[in-house]
Amino acid sequence: MFKVNRNSWWKTSFLVLIALSVVLAGCSSNNQNSQNTKGNNNTSSSGNAGSVPAKEEPLKVSIMSHFFQDTPPDKGGEVQQRMQEALNAELDIQWVSVNNYEDRFNVTVASGDLPELVLVRDPFSSVFRTGVEQGAFWDITPYYKDYGNLTQSISETAWNLTKMKDGKNYGVPRPRPTEGETFFAIRKDWLDQLNLELPTTTDELYAVMKAFVENDMAGNGQTVGFSGYVNPDNMGNFSPFISSFTGANGSSGNVEWKLVDDQLVYVDTLPETRQALEYLARAYKDKLLPADFASLRSSQSVDLYKAGNAGMIVEKGASISEYLSAMSASNSDVDYQVLYPLTSINGYNPRAGGFNGMLAIPKSVPEEKMKRILSMLNTWMSDEAYEIQQWGIEGVHHKVENGKKVIIEEKFAVDSIANYNQIVFKHGPYASSYGDHHPDEMKEAFGKIQEERTKSSVPDYSVGLYSETAQTYLPEIRKKTQDLKIKIILGNKSIGDWDAHVETLKNDTTLNKIIEEINASYNARASE
């Protein structure tokens, strides 16, 4: 009997184990079921209730976006509470640091567990493209025109440029001004001290940087003419130097295509790029650039400028606030002159595409809910709802002086409210040059610069163009070229090595195929 008992005990325990695992598995699928039913409830109730949103149950929506600054906004913070009330929604926002958003996006896509509203930073990356081709995201072309704010606050250009290969929109573009794009900004207060004019050509630029360094404007022997960083596969913040020579614009650091006689030419093979490299190598030798620029991270290069050690940086006028607050810690006299945008160099300044990434909705979201998300974005873009993130809470984030709202910068920055702009952003035409809360004097000066820039700004002709070969092989070509560029600037390789490299590039069959495909794609779009 004893044996029998032991046997049955063994069986029982095994059964218990199996039962347990079944229950556990059941649990998780139950969860899903219950979530699904919840989701369905939400959406089924919304189906007929679109006209009376006030009575609807709040829309639960998960969002993934990136954030700038040190910390993301507080989920339970009062600003978000108020926004949720205004939107009649429960926002579950996953804030991902801007430094590794691309990685996170790719991994999230690969895991198949996408949030219901996703920031797609590069609508033309291979990962998103394949997703679109394989039907993983909602085509919102038939729907978005039903929502007034989506078409009013977002320019038609932005909608057009974010169209995928099939001519349809798979996301709501995040609108950005087309003018006032990130470009050189200079310490005008230093220029004034030295009685120098604002530079307009690369030679003048060089002379100005040299004057800054020779006169040690920082006063600690650490002055550099320019502060910037490079990426492993492109020139990062140094690309405006090269663009000033080539006159070609690109996006996210990759400046690769110049329109010459209706043909897109690969800029690294142009003699102007060679000139630019010689220019930078000379600048490095003359100690106008940070000695360790090749190992600087983006934030480190910004810190160098904030510490008052650099005479020039690549920035937008509207980003001045954080520089001002950092610099005023050591010198309370500073004003907007410390980040003064240059108009153009050699007649070149970049024009933006009118959008910066977009928000996509995965196909796993039911149609009704997708519509409700669009409607939520529509509400978010209304003045009443947008005002909450624009100004924060009265008495906390802004105060009213003489009937005008004034931002309390410190608290506004600490609660990092500006990060909601990463999801929904509304802007006037000057938003890249200055914000509403900036002093009038600065608005006037920066506004004039922007108007001047508009006359000569160069768009990125390659935006949205597609080449299958480029997706696979261009990154390696980029990296190899970038390695050489850095070595030439550091003086480890000679310009002769560059000529040899350009010769190989010109004969590279892969690159020639890429050039062919990009041009075919360009012509196809032009003929539309």
Place this chain on the structure above:
Amino acid sequence: MNSTVTAANEKTVIPRQKYHLGKRMFRDRYLYLLALPGLLFFLILKFVPMGGIVIAFQNYSHYIGILKSPWVGFDHFIRLFTGDQFWLLLRNTMAISLLNLFFFFPLPIIISLLLNELRSNRYKRVIQTIIYLPHFLSWVIIVSLTFLMLSVSQGVINQVIEMAGYDKYPFLTEPKIFWLMLTLQSIWKDAGWGTIIFLAAMASVDPQLYEAAKMDGAGRLRSMWHVTLPAIRNVVVILFILQLGNIMDVGFEQVFLMGNGAVSNVAEVFETYVYRMGIQQGQFSFSTAVGLFKSAIGLILVVMANYMSKKMGEEGVF
């Protein structure tokens, strides 16, 4: 029920070898039950995910899943082996690994030999604690410290060099010394930690051997050479074999964090390449193929080293 009784009876009569596997398993059922959680762990978390390796032979797309992704055979491997990145990656990986093997590997043995000879236990413990400490710092911190010490504009060491009247040296952007920097960092971080195993092995040496050696007139160096080292020889061999298996792994974090534009042609290794291709650019199939190649080399090296050490009369790992 009868059968269980007879089975139990038979156990005492029939010699072990004649049992069927099933019966033997049944007899040792509690041991198996005990092992079950561990087996499940390996099965579910280690073996099942390995099925994902098939994407190395597909043009995997996450939107349509593993089952429906088109099959491409060895295309990704061909791209890897014929691409001009391959030799660069192999050279960098091997260089970093071999430098580690030659300079880093013997150090813990030497340190533990030295520690073993210390008379004062208190002093020995203090030293041990101090040299273990860096192991617990993450690479992020160590790399930041390196930057603080060595960068051209702010680095302490460069400031000292400048004060001494010499030219500053670009430690972080000089490709020639990049591998050496990595090895030195690894030594600083983990040489102390590595002594633990050797010290434990030395502690188990029979003190009588030392006494006998002393009687025979052996000095300290002699007994170190003829008693301590032979006693820990098999530990050294086993660790060496394991180290060989890792020869293609140079540690992603360290290399990735230390890398920058100026040194990238000596800093690109298989691991950073997989990250760049797979995570950053979403070429999952290709990067899986790279990873698979890397693991295969590691496996071959371990098996070979194990075979060699058995040939030479040492115990292997398996």
